[in-house]
Amino acid sequence: MSSTYSALCALPRPFWILIGATFVNRFGLFVWPFLTLYITRSGHSTAEASWAVAAYSAGGVFAAALGGWLADRLGRNVTLGLSALAGAACMMALSQATDWRVLSWLAFITAVVSEAGSPAGSALLQDIVPPSQRVLAYSVQRFAINLGWSFGPAVAGWLAESSFFWLFVVDAASSVFFGVVAWTYLPRGEKTAAHQAGWGQALASIRQNKPFLILAATCLLVAWIFRQTSSTFPLHFDHNHLPSHWTGTVLALNGVMICLLEVPLSAVTRTWPVRIMLALGYLLMGGSYLSGLTHGQH
Numbered sequence: 001m002s003s004t005y006s007a008l009c010a011l012p013r014p015f016w017i018l019i020g021a022t023f024v025n026r027f028g029l030f031v032w033p034f035l036t037l038y039i040t041r042s043g044h045s046t047a048e049a050s051w052a053v054a055a056y057s058a059g060g061v062f063a064a065a066l067g068g069w070l071a072d073r074l075g076r077n078v079t080l081g082l083s084a085l086a087g088a089a090c091m092m093a094l095s096q097a098t099d100w101r102v103l104s105w106l107a108f109i110t111a112v113v114s115e116a117g118s119p120a121g122s123a124l125l126q127d128i129v130p131p132s133q134r135v136l137a138y139s140v141q142r143f144a145i146n147l148g149w150s151f152g153p154a155v156a157g158w159l160a161e162s163s164f165f166w167l168f169v170v171d172a173a174s175s176v177f178f179g180v181v182a183w184t185y186l187p188r189g190e191k192t193a194a195h196q197a198g199w200g201q202a203l204a205s206i207r208q209n210k211p212f213l214i215l216a217a218t219c220l221l222v223a224w225i226f227r228q229t230s231s232t233f234p235l236h237f238d239h240n241h242l243p244s245h246w247t248g249t250v251l252a253l254n255g256v257m258i259c260l261l262e263v264p265l266s267a268v269t270r271t272w273p274v275r276i277m278l279a280l281g282y283l284l285m286g287g288s289y290l291s292g293l294t295h296g297q298h
Helices: 002-010 013-027 031-041 046-074 076-096 100-115 117-128 131-160 165-185 199-207 210-230 232-239 244-269 274-297
Strands: none
Touching (some): 013 131, 013 165, 031 046, 031 100, 031 165, 031 210, 031 232, 046 076, 046 100, 046 117, 046 210, 131 165, 131 244, 210 244, 210 274
């Protein structure tokens, strides 16, 4: 226990600033879990809402490439700041849209700019934390993200029952906070060498890495299923005439369970074969969705 505490204290100050700002930002992720519900309650069909959700997801794919490129050229902190501040502006613009086509385009743009900071955040953590401390640092970061997710959706669910507009306000405010902190208090980070920063070299390496390609395809399929948590899942609650705060509470339980159970379970299973654990985790996830579907039909 004392050794873990000493290791945590040894992590550099910029890391803790990044973690604190990340917690606030993740806590304020109010809109995404309720986006589908917001669009359908605005008078649009489920199919029209699905276009906006799909556009947001597509924007996240483009954001990864854009964010990495910007992080290598503008600096990690500047990319984080620009991404968060631009994302806040786009979020407020999204709150004023009424036509589902405009909502879809704005959702795409919002995802591109707001998710572009993720690669910069990961790169900055590696820049400021020594290799020997990175496993612990990533564990703390993951805990902070899930801790924010434990509280955020629960609060958002209650707020949605009063006004969906305030979801956008709080989401944008948390992004502004994160952007100001990142730009002002975080270091620029290391600049990747030009011959290592291009997509050409990365794609050449990826093409030759068969295990990585298989894992990437698997993650894509799992993400497709997990995305239902923030798309069809809230609609399932709504169709069963359950209040929004119940939706937020159930979503928050995901973060609570990760915070409480991940470390103990990892301690027990860390010697087990990785492939078996991945397969078991994916099977349990699929089973939980099927269980929810069966229960909903009854």
